[in-house]
Amino acid sequence: MKFFLDTADVDEIREGVAMGMVDGVTTNPTLVARTGRPFKEAIAEICKIVAGPVSAEAVSEDAEGMIAEARELAAIAPNVVIKIPMTIEGLKAVTACAELGIQTNVTLVFQPLQGLMAAKAGARFVSPFVGRLDDISIDGMEMVADLKTMLRNYGFETEVIVASIRHPIHINQAALIGADIATIPLKVLKALARHPLTDAGIERFLEDYQKIPKS
Numbered sequence: 001m002k003f004f005l006d007t008a009d010v011d012e013i014r015e016g017v018a019m020g021m022v023d024g025v026t027t028n029p030t031l032v033a034r035t036g037r038p039f040k041e042a043i044a045e046i047c048k049i050v051a052g053p054v055s056a057e058a059v060s061e062d063a064e065g066m067i068a069e070a071r072e073l074a075a076i077a078p079n080v081v082i083k084i085p086m087t088i089e090g091l092k093a094v095t096a097c098a099e100l101g102i103q104t105n106v107t108l109v110f111q112p113l114q115g116l117m118a119a120k121a122g123a124r125f126v127s128p129f130v131g132r133l134d135d136i137s138i139d140g141m142e143m144v145a146d147l148k149t150m151l152r153n154y155g156f157e158t159e160v161i162v163a164s165i166r167h168p169i170h171i172n173q174a175a176l177i178g179a180d181i182a183t184i185p186l187k188v189l190k191a192l193a194r195h196p197l198t199d200a201g202i203e204r205f206l207e208d209y210q211k212i213p214k215s
Contacts (some may be wrong), residue, residue, distance in 0.1 A: 024052035047077035057083035066093035098122025131164035
């Protein structure tokens with residue numbers, strides 16, 4: 001399973017890269033706004049830090065506008081992927097981008113047939129939002145499992161990015177399902193590495209080390 005960082009904070013990205021855990025990055029306008037930096041400037045710097053895909057979101061509501069944004073954003077760096085919302089206009093834009101050789105990530109997917117449509121339109125990635133489904137008492141991971149089954153049934157190469165991850169259990173479930181990618185906030189990524197028994201074991205070893213004669 002690949003790990004993407006869900007952030008536009010370059011300090012967080014550098015920390016994740018130092019851990020060897022960053023295969024790509026997903027951003028959105030909210031995350032970029034938190035940095036206080038111009039949008040293109042933030043994306044360009046992230047692309048210099050991360051060799052893998054970096055998602056930058058189009059904000060137009062019509063296909064023509066999305067396609068124009070896609071051309072502009074794709075010119076920032078070769079690893080930029082354009083995030084397109086799961087709408088009728090979005091599907092038109094994804095189809096056009098595929099013909100232009102521009103990679104896309106269809107976002108805000110909440111049911112498996114939306115993901116199937118995105119794959120048919122030519123999306124490289126599709127992003128089901130599991131946390132937001134859980135928030136309204138719908139099993140987000142069950143939706144991911146159904147989507148993976150549909151894509152496997154018909155041999156689509158579109159990769160599933162599990163998004164809106166809230167806690168390590170989501171990542172554990174995604175890995176068991178066979179999701180291709182989990183896009184994760186840094187604090188959740190760090191939580192994967194922690195366990196109270198690990199901490200207790202380190203503390204015990206350090207205590208015992210102090211008892212070893214120094215000469």
